[in-house]
Amino acid sequence: DAGVIQSPRHEVTEMGQEVTLRCKPISGHDYLFWYRQTMMRGLELLIYFNNNVPIDDSGMPEDRFSAKMPNASFSTLKIQPSEPRDSAVYFCASSSLGTGYTDTQYFGPGTRLTVL
Amino acid sequence: AQKITQTQPGMFVQEKEAVTLDCTYDTSDQSYGLFWYKQPSSGEMIFLIYQGSYDEQNATEGRYSLNFQKARKSANLVISASQLGDSAMYFCAMREGRFNAGKSTFGDGTTLTVKP
Numbered sequence: 451d452a453g454v455i456q457s458p459r460h461e462v463t464e465m466g467q468e469v470t471l472r473c474k475p476i477s478g479h480d481y482l483f484w485y486r487q488t489m490m491r492g493l494e495l496l497i498y499f500n501n502n503v504p505i506d507d508s509g510m511p512e513d514r515f516s517a518k519m520p521n522a523s524f525s526t527l528k529i530q531p532s533e534p535r536d537s538a539v540y541f542c543a544s545s546s547l548g549t550g551y552t553d554t555q556y557f558g559p560g561t562r563l564t565v566l
Numbered sequence: 567a568q569k570i571t572q573t574q575p576g577m578f579v580q581e582k583e584a585v586t587l588d589c590t591y592d593t594s595d596q597s598y599g600l601f602w603y604k605q606p607s608s609g610e611m612i613f614l615i616y617q618g619s620y621d622e623q624n625a626t627e628g629r630y631s632l633n634f635q636k637a638r639k640s641a642n643l644v645i646s647a648s649q650l651g652d653s654a655m656y657f658c659a660m661r662e663g664r665f666n667a668g669k670s671t672f673g674d675g676t677t678l679t680v681k682p
Binding site (some may be wrong): 466 | 599603609610611612613616621657661667669672673674
């Protein structure tokens with residue numbers, strides 16, 4: 451089975467540019483999460499969706515960040531305009547309560563974003 | 567107060583020996599889940615093991631076991647017969663609430679180095 455797919459794997463951009471990160475969750479999973487990882491702040495939850503609906507976006511740092519999930523198999527995280535302090539690894543993860551009681555989050559490989 | 571505390575920033579272990587990585591958690595919920603993830607230098611987040619708060623037995627997955635002490639709010643990861651490939655950062659995480667499949671809180675991580 452395919453795991454969580456993220457693209458691009460690496461992104462280098464200049465300050466002020468728009469950046470779009472993409473994620474395809476595991477088929478059948480109804481929860482999708484966006485995390486950011488930096489050395490200083492560790493792993494931070496930015497936003498998560500349930501059945502394509504944003505449930506909690508309290509971790510989104512500011513209005514420059516937006517996330518969408520137009521359907522069950524695709525989500526985007528957009529940063530506009532980007533700033534050097536946005537440089538980080540961005541992970542997408544998905545999970546499902548399903549019929550079991552374990553709701554393990556499975557992570558994608560991450561997108562390493564560098565904003566110059 | 568931190569919900570997940572990993573007190574060991576770095577640990578060393580000799581190849582083929584066992585090692586315990588500490589994790590304590592803080593929650594007032596009766597229902598919660600505890601997870602361990604491995605992050606090797608390549609950056610991906612790999613799910614290792616899950617323990618539910620109502621599970622009476624400690625979880626095991628191959629060489630990984632979770633030493634769950636509910637009264638002490640402790641969920642230590644035990645790796646038996648360490649291998650060089652176990653060198654990585656290890657994260658403990660907690661999901662609170664039975665039907666709240668969404669938010670998980672991650673600890674700051676422990677870097678494990680396996681010596682040959």
